[in-house]
Amino acid sequence: MGESRRFSVRQALGGGAAADLLLWVNWYPSGTFLVGSTALWYIFESAGYNLLTFISNVLLLLVIILFLWAKAATVLNRPLPPLPNLELSEETVVRVADDIRVWLNYTLSIARKITIVGDLRLLVKVAICLWLISYLGTLINLLNLIYICILLSLSLPVLYDKYQTPIDEKLSVLYHKIDEKILQKIPLSSKRKKMQ
Template sequence: MGNSHQPRRRSVHQALGGGFVADLLLWKKRTGGATLLVGATALWFVFERAGYNVLSFVANVLLLLVAILFLWAKSASLLNRPLPPLPDLEISEQSIVKIAVVMQEWVNYTLSIARDITVGRNWKLFLQVALGLWFISYIGSLFNFITLVYIGVILSLTVPFLYDKYHEIIDEKLCRAHKAIQALLLRIDSNVLKMIPLTSNKEKKIQ
């Protein structure tokens, strides 16, 4: 009876939006996941191992596409065949509004963090942000942009799938790690607060 009043836990599929992207990342659409993995691996191999330049690759692909469409349209007019089926590609105003809302939320969140660090003097948040930025900088020094994107694709296709399968074990480990980090931050915060009155007392004695 007591369990009936507890809130239901959101599934990983719901947390990812519950749409096509969620099905893709959780390998519910195996063909799409395999295509994304093979495509990302092929692009990474072309750019990293074959030494191909990103700009020249995009230009050559677009050039090939334009040439195919041009020859198709010319041959269609000569042979009385249908023209290439090109859809009307337009970005709706609703899509622009959604993107703007998401960007506004991220910018406001970043500004709120900056305010808590500078005005609120939140030492815990400062240490978390500094550690996160240092970690990103360290990872960026080990890999270039293309490799980082490829690693991001691999993680996107593995982490949600593994978490959905072993979420109970992972939640337990993350809870222990979170408690240990919180205890460490509290210890650091208390040490910083202890240092402030000591310095002020020394100044009074000197005066």
């Protein structure tokens, strides 16, 4: 009975190559991604190189190489560099716009609950989350944050997929304890007096 209610982590991750990578279906690509990202992080940390500068320089080098390759190909009557069609399909743009619309509507519904309904509990939850993000931003630079996110994305889905039932039980208990000890003490909404 517990297995029938089991949440599919693979399906939640999209079920494609990215899900295979994050769930370590094949050890070689996942291990390569982990070792490569660790090596890049170490190089950036030890050299003190800026991530934005690095990305900009790599793109500049790529554009110069492609330009010189194209010029040399026309002079030597060789084929041009094999580039894919660099256009976004209408379907891709519509799908991304739809996902953004759903996320924005959810965010606006939270803002509405806080401002119009006056949900003080939700305000406290949002304030705590934003404060934690702000606090983490003062402790961690962008490169370290990206690396930590990579490490978490390569470990948390696998652990959750393997130990889903006990994790769900522990999170449920933790949520109920927080709810009864902290959130229940906050009034649900503030009643507004009608001004005449």
